[in-house]
Amino acid sequence: MTDGRFGVHGGQYIPETLMNAVLELEEAYLKYKDDPEFNKELEELLNEYAGRPSRLYYAAHMTEDLGGAKVYLKREDLNHTGSHKINNVLGQVLLAKKMGKTRVIAETGAGQHGVATATAAALMGMECEVFMGKEDTERQALNVYRMRLLGAKVHAVTSGTATLKDAVSETMREWTSRIEDTHYVLGSVMGPHPFPTIVRDFQAVISREIKAQMLEKEGRLPDAVLACVGGGSNAIGTFYNFIDDKDVQLIGCEAAGRGINTAETAATIATGRLGIFHGMKSYFCQDEYGQIAPVYSISAGLDYPGIGPEHANLYDTGRAQYVPVTDDEAVDAFEYLSRIEGIIPAIESAHAVAHARKIVPQMDKDQIVVITISGRGDKDCAAIARYRGEDIYE
């Protein structure tokens, strides 16, 4: 492993109290990451328990409707617990267990990562506590119940804006108070080194599979891969094995909320600037004095004021591009994919679908696009109904 830098981004900007914990984690990860026994165990969990490999589905109706490139969907929504989050969580909880930890803690935005962590903890017999912004516990009430059902304790975080960034802060605070028996299962490619690398490696299975499946189905690589980006874990998973394939466009879709010209946005690359927060140097939405901005998106999972350091570097080097997608566009895409393919995507993933609807018609019929559907949209139905003015409660 490197010094934890991606260009100028990354690093370990955390309190001294946590330093030995992240160093211990790095040491354990280096020990196990190429260990055949560990990888065999993890692969078995991913395949037999989580249902991998996930399907690469040819979206014939969408392709026909858009009239441009062929569209494939990488179906991470079909994984156990309904999103890509399980890939990282099974890896980290297994690693924590090897390290002798008996308790895991996690932050969650939409609840996907919290549910995945609670699931893995139930499976592997670990104690589990999840921190979730109070506002998110309300808009994702069903996931709160799910976590409790799985035996986790859920803390509603009321500090700050009571959303994902505050959940991360609170989980970091909890970790500084109890390190010995506790592993922090960070849910995205963010935070202090080694988390961005560990989470990326566990999510890289997405692009590893896309590549093999695409070669099998089409005999060639796709022209573009698209994924939504909050912290950026499903996006880095989708991009990683294509980084060296320069002909494959990498497109991350950020949550623009009500628009990048409004204060109600979470589009970090479009509106943020370089800063240091949550353990890493990267781009953040912030004011002129470095106060972190209270970001907004309809999607609780993308409602985060920063982006992972590897994405920040892929942006700096021009290898990946990042585009903003508004709430309205994402909700339209949520409904579009439901009707045209019979697949209800997570509102997060709908951001990537929305951007695909813009670019696919401009592409040639012999081109190929892959959209990662990072999660399923059952959790969002009530909120989207309310967005459309229907009074539905979970």
Next chain:
Amino acid sequence: MNKKIAEAFADGKAFIPFVTCGDPSLDVTEQLVYAMAEAGADLIELGIPFSDPTAEGPVIQAANVRALSGGVTTDKIFDMVVRIRQKTDIPMVFMTYANVVYSYGTESFIAKAADIGMNGLILPDVPFEEKKEFDSVCKTYGLDLISLIAPTSHERITRIAKEAEGFVYCVSSLGVTGMRSAITTDIGAMVKLVKAAKNIPCAVGFGISTPQQAGEMAAKSDGAIVGSAIVKLCEKYGADCVPHVKEYVTAMKEGVLRG
């Protein structure tokens, strides 16, 4: 090493109070500095509020929110320090988060802080591994970047202490800032490791709120740092907090000297 910080520890055990700038207003913060200096404080930590202070417990988190809602900015705090320096030369350090400094421009921030008469800088989210980008600039302008050690630091203490400037901030307990009924860490052992590596003052913070605790911690080190207990008084009494804080600092300083 900044001469003023050495002076803070020159007359024996030091008492180091912390206040969040702008809670409840910068005028009150200014008055608090004078009152705490009169009450026997040896060095004052001025907190520049940050929107997301990950090392703070609920008391100081709330103070940050109050101060920022009141419109406090880094530049307004610099202006306040200019006014303070016309009346007192008590040693003072800023305590804030990396992004406040980085976003201002690390060099601009540190040059300005040194220019207006600040003596040091504490950044709880900048550990030994990341200190270089801040420390090299601090050295250029004669500001001490204060190093922290924690109960989990163990073998890291020697390395940290060797390069420490000003004083070493010994974090007394696991977790975030806030008052605690008991401190169970072996502070004496931590301080011993520091002193073996470098002859530098050690002050203990996190969790201290009573004169007795302050005395006990100072007995094992060179001083005690208190934040949340003072901020709690600012929260309770608002604009009328100055005499209450003064009385509290007087009692705490006595506690430190008894220790």
